Amino acid sequence: MPTDYPQRRRPRARGMAAIRIALVSVRLRIIQWRIExxxxxxxxxxxxxLISAYHDLHARTVKEFAAVALSDKFFNQDxxxxxxxxxxxMIAREERRLERIAGRLHRxxxxxxxxxxxxxxxxxxxxxxxISVFWSRI
Incomplete structure (x- = not known):
């Protein structure tokens, strides 16, 4: 009669993984401050x-650690x-347009x-x- 062994529980992030998650959390907060x-x-x-760096770091962390708590914590920012x-x-396009207009205005x-x-x-x-309206939407 075959005996099934109990399933191993996957240990939660402990030790080095927990430290890495904490460091990533600090890095995300620093990036948020720089974004502000x-x-x-x-x-x-x-x-x-900065937004690209934030998004890449956040996605990589969630994928690597399956950090649900980290994912929920920073979901609103995402x-x-x-x-x-x-x-x-849109802001970049309007600023290029404004530069062209300024050149034509000078001429x-x-x-x-x-x-x-x-x-x-x-x-x-x-x-x-x-441009002001676009910045207010952010």
């Missing part, structure tokens, strides 16, 4: 890099950063074309307003 600084400074290039990842390319001013200058100025104000 980038948002306050309205630096979309730095923000994009949703917010996902929305920011959608908005940042119109140096050429003495008042009508074109006024149109470009109103277009620049509109573009700057869109």
């Amino acid at each position: 600084q980038a948002i306050e400074g309205r630096d979309h290039v730095r923000l994009w890099g 949703a917010v950063y996902g929305r920011a990842r959608q908005i940042i390319p 119109a001013r140096s050429a003495g074309d008042g009508r074109s200058h006024e149109k470009l100025y109103s277009l620049a104000k509109f573009s700057y307003g869109r």
